[in-house]
Amino acid sequence: xxxxxxxxxxxxxxxxxxxxxxxxxxxxxxxxxxxxxxxxxxxxxxxxxxxxxxxxxxxxxxxxxxxxxxxxxxxxxxxxxxxxxxxxxxxxxxxxxxxxxxxxxxxxxxxxxxxxxxxxxxxxxxxxxxxxxxxxxxxxxxxxxxxxxxxxxxxxxxxxxxxxxxxxxxxxxxxxxxxxxxxxxxxxxxxxxxxxxxxxxxxxxxxxxxxxxxxxxxxxxxxxxxxxxxxxxxxxxxxxxxxxxxxxxxxxxxxxxxxxxxxxxx
Amino acid sequence: xxxxxxxxxxxxxxxxxxxxxxxxxxxxxxxxxxxxxxxxxxxxxxxxxxxxxxxxxxxxxxxxxxxxxxxxxxxxxxxxxxxxxxxxxxxxxxxxxxxxxxxxxxxxxxxxxxxxxxxxxxxxxxxxxxxxxxxxxxxxxxxxxxxxxxxxxxxxxxxxxxxxxxxxxxxxxxxxxxxxxxxxxxxxxxxxxxxxxxxxxxxxxxxxxxxxxxxxxxxxxxxxxxxxxxxxxxxxxxxxxxxxxxxxxxxxxxxxxxxxxxxxxxxxxxxxx
Numbered sequence: 001x002x003x004x005x006x007x008x009x010x011x012x013x014x015x016x017x018x019x020x021x022x023x024x025x026x027x028x029x030x031x032x033x034x035x036x037x038x039x040x041x042x043x044x045x046x047x048x049x050x051x052x053x054x055x056x057x058x059x060x061x062x063x064x065x066x067x068x069x070x071x072x073x074x075x076x077x078x079x080x081x082x083x084x085x086x087x088x089x090x091x092x093x094x095x096x097x098x099x100x101x102x103x104x105x106x107x108x109x110x111x112x113x114x115x116x117x118x119x120x121x122x123x124x125x126x127x128x129x130x131x132x133x134x135x136x137x138x139x140x141x142x143x144x145x146x147x148x149x150x151x152x153x154x155x156x157x158x159x160x161x162x163x164x165x166x167x168x169x170x171x172x173x174x175x176x177x178x179x180x181x182x183x184x185x186x187x188x189x190x191x192x193x194x195x196x197x198x199x200x201x202x203x204x205x206x207x208x209x210x211x212x213x214x215x216x217x218x219x220x221x222x223x224x225x226x227x228x229x230x231x232x233x234x235x236x237x238x239x240x241x242x243x244x245x246x247x248x249x250x251x252x253x254x255x256x257x258x259x260x261x262x263x264x265x266x
Numbered sequence: 267x268x269x270x271x272x273x274x275x276x277x278x279x280x281x282x283x284x285x286x287x288x289x290x291x292x293x294x295x296x297x298x299x300x301x302x303x304x305x306x307x308x309x310x311x312x313x314x315x316x317x318x319x320x321x322x323x324x325x326x327x328x329x330x331x332x333x334x335x336x337x338x339x340x341x342x343x344x345x346x347x348x349x350x351x352x353x354x355x356x357x358x359x360x361x362x363x364x365x366x367x368x369x370x371x372x373x374x375x376x377x378x379x380x381x382x383x384x385x386x387x388x389x390x391x392x393x394x395x396x397x398x399x400x401x402x403x404x405x406x407x408x409x410x411x412x413x414x415x416x417x418x419x420x421x422x423x424x425x426x427x428x429x430x431x432x433x434x435x436x437x438x439x440x441x442x443x444x445x446x447x448x449x450x451x452x453x454x455x456x457x458x459x460x461x462x463x464x465x466x467x468x469x470x471x472x473x474x475x476x477x478x479x480x481x482x483x484x485x486x487x488x489x490x491x492x493x494x495x496x497x498x499x500x501x502x503x504x505x506x507x508x509x510x511x512x513x514x515x516x517x518x519x520x521x522x523x524x525x526x527x528x529x530x531x532x533x534x535x536x537x538x539x
Binding site: 055079091 | 430431432433435436437438439440441442443445446449450451454455529530531532534535
């Protein structure tokens, strides 16, 4: 028998009261995949990601990781980068990065002092250089550009070496040029750390550029008298082989859609 | 240009700031002048010189009966009570605020209770405090705590709940325990808000301090004002009111300075009033 899929989603639905956001989700994702998730605003992409993070629980169905049920709360085996509020505003760049080490080593309060703090700061030197924040190590996040903040957020999310990395529109607020740099950084880290990545994005070109597999979320069932009765599900699940391939013709319309709705968060 | 886009220059800004103060003093000086033309012994609007002399006497001439320098004695006693009251209220606020804002079970237990408690007019509790704690210092301090803590706890709980959920989740994915999240994420994010809540809480704290001193005390700024009221001694009352205002202003500015020094990240974003 082959190994169980890294993430397995079985008949998952999410409802809020009478409103169905997601329904009939079925998915097996093998280890090391880079899944990009696209779809119109409000179709539950972020909700799906939050369920993978255990920030929310499915109303029906189940999600498994390595063949075992997903833990009931966020744990270090799944890293997360949000579009906003991803780094700690009250900590400098270097303190944001040593925080995970401090949580691990300094019980019960998670604060290290003196030599151990110094040692932790030395340990993250390489990381700082790699993400190009070596000269900004004493700055607070609010003093950084959007791109620098997200680089810090990604580095921070990877400190615990998660096997699954979740990204919720991480580059949505960045300039196109900066985005390209971030793509290179992210792809490099993905190959190096052999993670399974789920990334929600509004930018369909980004989805095709980065992903090894693209998941398109959309509503296929409509009841005109009860618009909330049916939720979105995965309408396309395409493996991507050529990295530079553009969107296939049947998704060209969606690309336009996604471009106009950039910025809104589902 | 529309007025919302017009910014005063530095000189204009300082002039505008001074304007209402100077106007108040001017109006007072005029009114006092004309009243004293009619009756040189007028007690209601004493001259600045007269008030200055009285203030000097309160500050630097020992009291004939007790030998104390009354202004400093009153100031010390009042500030001590205020400090103890606000200090206790702040400790309560921080611990309960974080519990209520961060732990859902604590929220269910305490939030409605404290919301109810905060609706009791604190001054109605004063007789109860006098009966329980006697007429000493404890009941005055307790009045300040009872009067300020519930509202402060409500604001700080809300501030804790307003911490972006993303930050808490991020801490969880970095392997933090609950205690670690409280000390490394929630507490640092809450402290600058707490200082702000303290600055707002000081306003009612002064009210309850002066009230308690007016009703049952033998020293303190509030006691003195209400004592000399019987003799229509506006020459004492007015400088005392200015003095109390000055003290309140200095405490407020010190707290703001503390916040800027201790939490620079919180003030990088914009102007703080």
